[in-house]
Structures are given as structure tokens and as C-alpha cells.
Amino acid sequence: MEPVKIPADAAVLEDGHYLDHLATVNQSRGVTATEDILNSQGALITRQGARLDHGATQRIAKHKLSKPLEHQIQIEGTITTRILAEKFALLSQQYPDLGALHQKLDFDADFQALLTREPPNPVITQKLTVLHLQQPPLFGQALFGLWLAMLIARELGLPRHEIHMAGMAALIRDLGFLHLPQDVVAKGGSFTADEWRAMQGHVVIGQIIAQDVATLHPHIARAVLEHHEHSDGTGYPAAREGDQLGLFGQIVGMSDRLGAMRLKLFGTSGRNLRDTEPMLLMNSAASNRAVYEAVCALLRKSGLERTSINPLGDLPALLEQLKTRGAKMNSALPILSRLSMVTQTTKPGPAIIKLRRVAAQTQHLMSSSGLVSGEIIAWLEGLQRDTQPAENPFLCEMELLQNELSWHLKRLGHALDVFLALPGEHTHRAEISALAHKLHELLGTH
Numbered sequence: 001m002e003p004v005k006i007p008a009d010a011a012v013l014e015d016g017h018y019l020d021h022l023a024t025v026n027q028s029r030g031v032t033a034t035e036d037i038l039n040s041q042g043a044l045i046t047r048q049g050a051r052l053d054h055g056a057t058q059r060i061a062k063h064k065l066s067k068p069l070e071h072q073i074q075i076e077g078t079i080t081t082r083i084l085a086e087k088f089a090l091l092s093q094q095y096p097d098l099g100a101l102h103q104k105l106d107f108d109a110d111f112q113a114l115l116t117r118e119p120p121n122p123v124i125t126q127k128l129t130v131l132h133l134q135q136p137p138l139f140g141q142a143l144f145g146l147w148l149a150m151l152i153a154r155e156l157g158l159p160r161h162e163i164h165m166a167g168m169a170a171l172i173r174d175l176g177f178l179h180l181p182q183d184v185v186a187k188g189g190s191f192t193a194d195e196w197r198a199m200q201g202h203v204v205i206g207q208i209i210a211q212d213v214a215t216l217h218p219h220i221a222r223a224v225l226e227h228h229e230h231s232d233g234t235g236y237p238a239a240r241e242g243d244q245l246g247l248f249g250q251i252v253g254m255s256d257r258l259g260a261m262r263l264k265l266f267g268t269s270g271r272n273l274r275d276t277e278p279m280l281l282m283n284s285a286a287s288n289r290a291v292y293e294a295v296c297a298l299l300r301k302s303g304l305e306r307t308s309i310n311p312l313g314d315l316p317a318l319l320e321q322l323k324t325r326g327a328k329m330n331s332a333l334p335i336l337s338r339l340s341m342v343t344q345t346t347k348p349g350p351a352i353i354k355l356r357r358v359a360a361q362t363q364h365l366m367s368s369s370g371l372v373s374g375e376i377i378a379w380l381e382g383l384q385r386d387t388q389p390a391e392n393p394f395l396c397e398m399e400l401l402q403n404e405l406s407w408h409l410k411r412l413g414h415a416l417d418v419f420l421a422l423p424g425e426h427t428h429r430a431e432i433s434a435l436a437h438k439l440h441e442l443l444g445t446h
Contacts (some may be wrong), residue, residue, distance in 0.1 A: 019057040040061035097272035145170030169223035176205030193417035223248035250288035274304035329372035336363040
């Protein structure tokens with residue numbers, strides 16, 4: 001695979017990845033040119049009314065266009081606000097806790113009114129349609145984000161037009177993925193340093209898409225850019241923190257994280273939105289305080305009860321997983337401790353500061369959780385020796401929190417890879433490289 005770079009300007013909107021999506025969509029519904037498509041020199045590439053099959057998109061990909069392609073095409077049966085409402089209704093049927101919370105908070109009338117507050121922009125509905133057809137899981141997460149971001153904004157007492165803005169930002173936050181190599185997007189993890197940088201680039205691309213739509217408020221583009229930034233400075237793309245971050249990006253980021261937990265991590269296991277509380281608490285220092293408190297209030301008002309679900313379905317299997325993962329994480333503690341010390345004494349710079357923050361946060365979470373201590377591992381081993389171990393709700397919560405700690409360790413691994421891929425020599429580079437190797441070996445992420 002060729003190295004992938006993060007695009008820095010609007011030229012990203014002419015990439016071949018989105019063209020590939022359009023050619024595939026054209027096979028099931030018409031994708032046609034609404035005007036003559038010209039290159040930057042005024043030469044005709046595709047005539048008005050022509051369908052964008054693979055041949056047409058390959059021709060277009062060879063040229064710099066006179067104007068962005070998405071302003072010159074249309075797709076049959078694009079997403080409308082009515083379809084968005086219908087798709088959310090289906091999502092809430094698939095995940096009944098969403099429907100229960102929606103009803104308990106009496107949100108349906110507001111949700112419908114906010115959806116139809118402004119006419120949908122053709123470029124946005126075009127890309128949402130492609131996302132729906134080409135990346136159904138991402139479209140489901142976009143719907144979830146739209147809904148939850150508006151609920152959070154309402155709980156914060158924001159004006160209705162700002163509630164709508166928060167929802168729109170959450171809905172379009174991942175459109176940048178349509179402009180990245182699909183073999184990279186589909187991996188879902190174990191990225192190389194180059195691939196991880198490319199994946200992080202989806203927020204930059206998303207910002208460019210939003211800025212290209214004149215009818216969207218600038219706060220929406222900013223929220224898309226910042227929705228993976230954290231209040232403690234451990235996020236991306238710029239590692240901003242605290243007051244440097246806008247409120248809308250923090251709302252969208254929270255809806256994104258909860259969507260990942262509920263739709264991807266929990267799936268159809270029987271766990272519900274209320275079960276996210278332990279992980280929310282673990283990450284509270286990285287969250288905007290007002291947004292965190294608003295989400296906690298929504299969960300308390302939801303009427304949902306915490307569950308005690310063993311995702312493995314078998315207690316001995318759960319005990320073995322908890323012990324094995326706990327032992328690996330315990331072995332990672334010396335690596336994290338040394339990494340934190342080394343990064344503290346390395347010459348300051350944006351990359352090392354970001355790595356230092358991620359390393360320190362990961363070490364703090366691992367140590368303060370108490371979940372990977374020798375005492376806990378010995379306790380789990382004792383339960384394994386018990387011929388009739390009793391079900392323990394704490395074990396199910398421990399599995400959730402171990403998942404979260406695993407995510408933080410993998411994020412640290414990505415941060416190490418990105419740092420080590422940077423050109424130039426750095427103090428302690430050799431030792432940081434050795435520590436990264438040990439961490440990847442321990443996690444099995446080489």
C-alpha cells in the first residue's frame with residue numbers, strides 16, 4: 001500500500017476514493033452530472049446528464065476540476081429529513097434503550113421539529129446518501145450522534161438554533177472517511193503509523209467539507225474538526241485543551257464516544273446506555289465538565305437500569321479473560337512508568353508533549369483503577385480455583401473497564417508509532433522505540 005498523507009486543503013475533495021464510492025453507488029441508483037464537468041483549463045471531461053460509472057470517474061480522477069465535483073452531480077433518492085427520522089426510528093427499534101430514553105425524555109416532538117428546522121443542503125445530503133449506502137455502520141453512528149448531540153445540547157439549555165447546529169455537526173462528523181482509502185477505514189484497528197495519521201485526518205477533511213458548504217455555520221465546521229479533541233489535551237488533531245476548545249466539538253465528541261460504546265462495544269449483548277457510566281466516570285477528566293454532567297443527568301433521567309451482562313456467557317471464560325488481560329496490563333505498568341519519566345526529560349516539542357500527555361493519562365488510569373493490581377489478579381485466580389464460583393456483578397463491570405483500559409493502551413501505541421515515524425533525531429529516541437516495541441509485543445499489536 002502506498003503511504004497515505006493527511007490532505008491540508010480543499011484539493012482533498014477531488015480524491016479518487018470518493019469517486020470510487022460514487023461509481024459503486026451508480027450501480028444501484030443513478031449518479032449523474034448536473035452540468036458539464038470541466039477541468040481547470042476549461043476542457044470538457046463529462047457532459048451534463050452523463051452517469052458516473054467507473055469509466056467516467058476514472059477520467060475525472062485524472063484532472064483538476066474547475067469546481068468541486070459534489071457541486072456538479074446528483075444522486076437519485078438522496079437522504080431527506082423524513083428518511084433520517086425513519087432511519088432513527090429503525091435504529092431505536094434495533095436498540096430499544098434508545099427508544100425508551102427518547103420516549104422517557106419526551107424528545108420526539110423536539111427531534112422532529114429540529115430535524116426540519118432548515119432545508120437540507122444538497123452537498124450534505126449527497127454525502128450522507130453515499131455514507132448510508134457505502135458505510136452503513138458509520139451512518140448508524142451518525143444517526144445516533146445526531147440524536148444524542150441534540151439531547152445533550154437541550155439538556156445544557158442551549159437555544160434551539162444551537163441545538164440544531166450541534167445535531168448537524170454530529171451527523172456529518174465522519175463524512176471525511178469517504179475521502180480516505182477504504183482498505184484503511186475497514187481495518188478498524190492495528191493501524192500502521194501512516195494509516196493512523198490518515199485516519200486522524202478524517203476530522204480535517206470533514207472540516208473542509210463543512211467549510212465548503214456556505215449555508216453551514218462556522219461553528220459546525222469547527223465542531224467537526226475538534227470532535228476528537230479532549231479537555232486534557234490528549235486528543236487530535238491539534239492536542240488542544242480546556243478553554244481552547246469550542247462547546248459544540250465537545251458535545252459532538254461525547255455523542256461519538258457514547259455511540260461507539262453503545263453500537264459497537266455493546267452491540268446487541270443486552271447492555272444499554274446506562275452501562276456506559278463506569279467508562280464515562282473513568283474518562284471524566286478528559287471531558288468538558290458541563291457536557292459530562294449533562295450526559296450523566298440524561299442517563300439518570302432515562303429510567304434505564306444498569307445491567308450485569310457477561311458477554312462471554314460463561315463465568316469460567318470471563319474469569320480467565322479478566323485474569324489474562326489483567327496480568328498483561330499489570331506487566332505494562334513498568335513500561336508506562338518509564339515512558340512517563342523519559343518523555344518528561346525529552347526536549348519539549350508538540351509531538352513529545354502530546355505523547356507525554358497520553359502516556360501520563362494512560363499510566364494514571366491504569367494505576368488509579370486498581371483493576372490490574374497483583375491483589376486483583378490473585379483474587380481472580382482464587383475465584384478460578386473455587387469449584388462453584390458465584391456470579392458477581394463487579395466482574396461484569398470489570399470487563400467493561402478493562403475494555404476501556406485496553407483502548408487507552410492501544411491509543412498510546414498509536415501515539416508512539418506516530419512520534420517515532422517523525423523525521424529527525426530526538427533525545428531518548430532509542431529508549432522510546434524500545435519501550436514502544438515492548439508495549440506492542442505485550443499487546444500483540446505488532
